Amino acid sequence: MMAFQFLDGSSKVFAAANPFQVSEYVRENVGTHSLRLSNGGAATASLSHRRAGTLDLCRLRYGAQARIVSEGLGDIYHAQFILQGHCSYRLAHTTLDLPAGHVLVINPDDPLDLTYSDDCEKFILRIPSSMLDDTCAEHRWFKPNERIKFSPEPHKFEDIDSLLLLLRLLCAEAESSMATPQLLQHYNRVVTTKLMVLLKHNASMVTPTQHAPNFERLVNYIERNIKLELGADQLAQYAGLSLRSLYMLFEKNVRTTPKNFVRQKKLEKVHAVLNDPCQPCPNVTAVALEYGFTHLGRFSELYKSAYGVLPSQSMRCRQAQAGR
Incomplete structure (x- = not known):
């Protein structure tokens, strides 16, 4: 679906690893959290991580039922694509179920309480808030005084085909030895724009009418x-x-x-x-x-x-x- 392999040695790859080894790398490079495993002492985890311009691409599985808890993501948005298995996202007053084929954007200030099934594999798109601010400025969209905030509503892959296509291209360019920083940043802007167009948030993409006075x-x-x-x-x-x-x-x-x-x-x-x-x-x-x-x-x-x-x-x- 969105599989990608890192072909050279510049990315970090854990295969057949201990879940806590993967968790430690994620904590240092993707986001601070605590990991709680259910009967996962002998579990086999895997992780692939690559920087692609300003964005981070990360694909991982823990190999056992895992609960991830964190107070927040700092200044980063996480778009989590569930590739297989199942994820539950516990909010203050409800729990969202994300079976395979769904994506959810977690805002920087949102506390995390995610439980993954033992067969769950996910792809994380890690987006700095400055990237979203730049996208709004580029397209003259009106963002609120506070931080841009995405809706917790999950989206089906079938509803965001064009975003998935762009992510496949970005993954391919991230692996290519021919990719330039300028090209990767171009893909960053296109991916971030498409993300905001397709997913619900509190920024407005309505612009004043052309005939209005300045x-x-x-x-x-x-x-x-x-x-x-x-x-x-x-x-x-x-x-x-x-x-x-x-x-x-x-x-x-x-x-x-x-x-x-x-x-x-x-x-x-x-x-x-x-x-x-x-x-x-x-x-x-x-x-x-x-x-x-x-x-x-x-x-x-x-x-x-x-x-x-x-x-x-x-x-x-x-x-x-x-x-x-």
């Missing part, structure tokens, strides 16, 4: 109408975007929501007025209300958080400057 034009609209109540619906209508695309546009450009961005722009205007003796300013309350801050206590908190002083202190400094 972000700078939208900012200009906000600044021209800064004293009005500007909600996300109004901004989306002006920009010709769905609400989802509007939020993604703000996330990409300023890493915040439309509401927070508008509020920050209003605070900037109030701050400018309170600190400029040349601008009319009867009192703090009047200026706050003029720019839409109707909850004065909350306004004071926001102002101090942004500028380190209360608005009343800015007003006193302004009056002191005007009296000189």
Whole structure:
């Protein structure tokens, strides 16, 4: 199905090995974990491991029922392809069953509790989180502020044929003496892209419509109408975007929501007025209300958080400057 043999001596190969010997190598090179065997004292394990550009390729079996437990994977994603046998993945409130022909992506922050049958053999694709970040940037996909997180839902091999084909090609190139680092990195990008396209995660691959105004034009609209109540619906209508695309546009450009961005722009205007003796300013309350801050206590908190002083202190400094 996805079998590959490492032909030269640059990869690490254990054949007819003790399971704990394999486990120690995996712990050092693939991911920290603890191994618990059930009646596996005489079990025969095997492992093949190869670096392919930024990605790691690892095929292994323990030869006995094995339970792998780990607090997390650091900064690495593990895509686990069950080639034969059976795997159970214990989560907080449920247990997922993965018979042969299924793949599951385990996120870096997810605790591991995996139990493999004695005949289980798996292929692991090990992906640094930076690789996924670069893929999102390359394709202009919108990833959340937090880490990209894949769904724990297993996928059947038959539903990801194109990904399996790419992995076979990557394995072949990893074994080839003709493969260059540039070629392997090219395959890395293609494989990672296909993985994100086919499997479920919390990044969005929807891009703004081609006819929407650019972000700078939208900012200009906000600044021209800064004293009005500007909600996300109004901004989306002006920009010709769905609400989802509007939020993604703000996330990409300023890493915040439309509401927070508008509020920050209003605070900037109030701050400018309170600190400029040349601008009319009867009192703090009047200026706050003029720019839409109707909850004065909350306004004071926001102002101090942004500028380190209360608005009343800015007003006193302004009056002191005007009296000189």
